[in-house]
Amino acid sequence: MSTKEYDFLIVGSGLFGSVFAYEANKIGKKCLVIDSRKNLGGNVYCEKMEDITVHKYGPHIFHTNDKKIWDYVNQFVSFNNYIHTPVSNSNGNLYNLPFNMNTFKQLWGVESPEKAIEIINNQINEFGFKNPKNLEQQALSLVGKDLYLLLIKQFTEKQWGRKAENLPASIIKRLPVRFTFDNNYFNDKYQGIPIGGYNKLIEGLLKGIEVKTNCNFFDDRAYFETISDCIVFTGKIDEYYNFKYGKLEYRSLRFETELLDVKDFQSNAMVNYNDANIPYTRIIEHKHFEFGEQPTTIITKEFPEEWSTKKEAFYPINDEKNNSSYLKYKKLSKNSNVIFGGRLAEYKYYDMHQVIASALNKFKKKNAL
Ligand code: UDP
Numbered sequence: 001m002s003t004k005e006y007d008f009l010i011v012g013s014g015l016f017g018s019v020f021a022y023e024a025n026k027i028g029k030k031c032l033v034i035d036s037r038k039n040l041g042g043n044v045y046c047e048k049m050e051d052i053t054v055h056k057y058g059p060h061i062f063h064t065n066d067k068k069i070w071d072y073v074n075q076f077v078s079f080n081n082y083i084h085t086p087v088s089n090s091n092g093n094l095y096n097l098p099f100n101m102n103t104f105k106q107l108w109g110v111e112s113p114e115k116a117i118e119i120i121n122n123q124i125n126e127f128g129f130k131n132p133k134n135l136e137q138q139a140l141s142l143v144g145k146d147l148y149l150l151l152i153k154q155f156t157e158k159q160w161g162r163k164a165e166n167l168p169a170s171i172i173k174r175l176p177v178r179f180t181f182d183n184n185y186f187n188d189k190y191q192g193i194p195i196g197g198y199n200k201l202i203e204g205l206l207k208g209i210e211v212k213t214n215c216n217f218f219d220d221r222a223y224f225e226t227i228s229d230c231i232v233f234t235g236k237i238d239e240y241y242n243f244k245y246g247k248l249e250y251r252s253l254r255f256e257t258e259l260l261d262v263k264d265f266q267s268n269a270m271v272n273y274n275d276a277n278i279p280y281t282r283i284i285e286h287k288h289f290e291f292g293e294q295p296t297t298i299i300t301k302e303f304p305e306e307w308s309t310k311k312e313a314f315y316p317i318n319d320e321k322n323n324s325s326y327l328k329y330k331k332l333s334k335n336s337n338v339i340f341g342g343r344l345a346e347y348k349y350y351d352m353h354q355v356i357a358s359a360l361n362k363f364k365k366k367n368a369l
Pocket of ligand 1: 088097151152153155156159171172174175272
């Protein structure tokens with residue numbers, strides 16, 4: 001029996017923290033969830049504007065191949081049948097993503113998969129990278145030079161603020177390449193947007209659990225370290241350890257949201273802007289996630305920025321240097337009674353379904369002890 005006020009103090013109310021809290025609460029553990037922001041839900045937080053659900057911290061499209069994870073989220077909220085089909089603007093022309101027969105037709109005028117495969121294979125063989133060591137080599141060995149130069153290189157260097165040859169290959173492995181006329185950005189079996197927004201999911205997970213917003217762990221660390229048997233930390237792991245092994249790098253984003261007095265601005269939820277001279281990477285038109293018929297529309301431009309204190313960290317930069325520092329922090333965390341989870345604490349470019357799986361696994365592991 002615990003002598004402390006809480007069994008778990010959960011720092012951060014994003015998907016990891018909320019799933020962990022739900023599971024703990026379900027078996028009668030007393031939890032406190034704190035979040036430094038004024039809202040719950042971390043980066044899946046949405047806000048209604050002009051009756052449109054706005055993804056405040058960037059577009060979130062739920063997708064998974066795992067029926068268990070799909071059923072898990074569907075306990076709390078129903079999902080619509082939105083399928084993500086972004087397009088990319090490169091030098092004033094629009095191309096379908098991910099790379100598929102529509103893209104190949106737009107680029108080379110080819111209509112048969114054999115022809116497209118032949119062109120791509122010729123370009124791949126030109127370089128012949130057997131073991132791609134960085135994003136540039138990975139992209140060239142996945143789709144060849146034309147697509148790399150047209151839709152990847154400038155976008156990637158703008159998004160990450162680094163040369164493609166200095167970025168990890170893993171980033172681009174996320175993108176499918178297929179030889180059918182299929183614009184679905186994901187290969188997963190299940191996909192959609194929660195009807196009514198992600199807040200419903202978070203509210204369902206945190207129902208009946210004590211939460212405190214505007215509450216920063218680091219403002220009163222000494223106190224927070226005394227109130228529970230176990231801390232679940234979902235912030236930046238390097239900050240938790242006072243940057244003992246140096247600072248990990250993150251990429252941040254700045255969002256510019258506008259209300260436009262038109263019914264439909266771009267006919268699609270997401271349009272990427274490839275060119276280096278355009279400072280944003282994409283424009284999101286939120287109503288299209290929910291097939292909205294509202295008379296006006298809300299768009300958000302996404303500007304990538306280097307992370308610094310006071311900015312939000314959105315993406316870990318998993319290059320060799322950062323990954324090796326992260327491993328030192330990870331080793332340290334093994335000897336502590338703190339559970340680290342989520343994109344920032346595990347320093348992984350996770351999607352939502354992977355964060356949920358990680359929270360369920362870590363909860364199970366903790367409980368088996
Ligand atoms: N990417 C690209 N061109 C695009 C879209 C994506 O080169 O039009 C690359 C880029 O390096 C990006 C990565 O693919 O960082 C992953 O893209 P994704 O859309 O999965 O990024 P997220 O939505 O997680 O920001």
